Structures are given as C-alpha cells and as structure tokens.
Amino acid sequence: MYNSDKVIPGIIIFIIFFTIPMWLNLGGAKAIPRPELPKEEKNCVESKEYMRAYHMKLLLKWRNMAIREGKRTFVGADGKTYLISLQNTCMKCHKSNEKFCDRCHKFVATHPDCWHCHIAPEEVAKLRRWQNGNR
Numbered sequence: 001m002y003n004s005d006k007v008i009p010g011i012i013i014f015i016i017f018f019t020i021p022m023w024l025n026l027g028g029a030k031a032i033p034r035p036e037l038p039k040e041e042k043n044c045v046e047s048k049e050y051m052r053a054y055h056m057k058l059l060l061k062w063r064n065m066a067i068r069e070g071k072r073t074f075v076g077a078d079g080k081t082y083l084i085s086l087q088n089t090c091m092k093c094h095k096s097n098e099k100f101c102d103r104c105h106k107f108v109a110t111h112p113d114c115w116h117c118h119i120a121p122e123e124v125a126k127l128r129r130w131q132n133g134n135r
C-alpha cells in the first residue's frame, strides 16, 4: 500500500513544477510587448536588429537630413532608396502608432511627442470616423 499522505502532495508539487514554464509564459505574453508587424512587407529600411536598437537615432538623422540638409532620399542597407518621411514611409508599412510604436513605448514608459504633429494612417482613419460622428 502506498502512503496517500505523501503521494498526493507529491503529485501536486509535480504538477506545479512541470507547469511552471506555462505559468511564466502566461504572464510573459502580457508583459512582453508585441508590436504588430506589417504582413505584406518582409523588410524594414535597415535590419530588424538595427531598427530595434537605433530607430530613434535613424529618425533624428532623417529629420536632420530632410529639414536641415534638404535631402529627401535615404539608401537602406539593402541598397533600396526610400523617401525620407515618418508619415509616408515608416507609417506606410507600420500603419498604426497604437499597435506598433506605442506597444513598445508603453512598455518602456517613453512618450515621444511625434504624434502631436505627425500622424499614422490608422489613426487618421479613426480621426475621420470620429469627426463624422461614427466611432
């Protein structure tokens, strides 16, 4: 005969132990930001790793190139030429500030003020619906 006093707690500990990765993942799914990536495009203007780490620097560089130097074209890592524009280039692929940029920014608690003036296609559409009274 087995000793149920020991076996049952044993089983419970076993279950908890082997489902720990699942529980951690459950929390992680909420905690780690998942920016919505474009479905129809495969590549960014630079590598994903570069963009993840340096997009803010690239944006400032773009702003300086466009506004100070009057240069409106940028050649990406793949040799492709892009129009320098936050709204018409970045946000043509990344259509929503809310579902892309802000998903990460909320997580790291940073609030770039770009959206006081620049605007992304999905937010434009929302604004139009709101102005027309049907939200």
Ligand code: HEC
Residues within 6 Å of the ligand: 035, 037, 038, 041, 042, 043, 044, 045, 047, 048, 051, 052, 055, 058, 059, 062, 086, 089, 090, 091, 092, 093, 094
């Ligand atoms: C031609 C479409 C396109 C344009 C233009 C574009 N992106 Fe991307 N971007 C992508 C795609 C596709 C990915 C995902 C790449 C991958 O998975 O390797 C990405 C990835 C990123 C990432 C990393 C996301 C992550 O999950 O780590 C950032 C940040 C980013 N882009 C910002 C920008 C900014 C800022 C601009 C403008 C300077 C821009 N992108 C222009 C298509 C684009």
Ligand code: HEC
Residues within 6 Å of the ligand: 035, 052, 055, 056, 059, 090, 091, 094, 097, 100, 101, 102, 104, 105, 108, 109, 110, 111, 112, 114
């Ligand atoms: C993969 C996550 C991720 C995505 C997607 C992302 N960002 Fe960021 N962004 C960050 C992180 C992390 C920082 C650095 C925050 C810090 O250092 O305080 C940052 C910082 C910035 C800054 C500098 C803010 C400051 O106050 O110095 C700008 C500007 C910016 N992002 C613009 C954008 C734009 C525009 C998009 C969408 C096209 C975007 N980011 C998408 C993660 C992301």
Ligand code: HEC
Residues within 6 Å of the ligand: 059, 060, 062, 063, 066, 067, 084, 085, 086, 087, 112, 113, 114, 115, 116, 117, 118
């Ligand atoms: C007070 C309003 C305002 C704010 C805030 C603002 N911008 Fe701009 N931005 C402008 C104007 C106006 C232009 C000039 C448009 C042109 O000549 O094409 C511009 C141009 C740019 C350009 C180059 C051309 C283009 O059309 O994209 C970039 C890149 C840019 N801004 C990035 C940013 C980023 C990144 C932020 C947030 C950190 C930001 N801007 C915040 C008003 C603003």
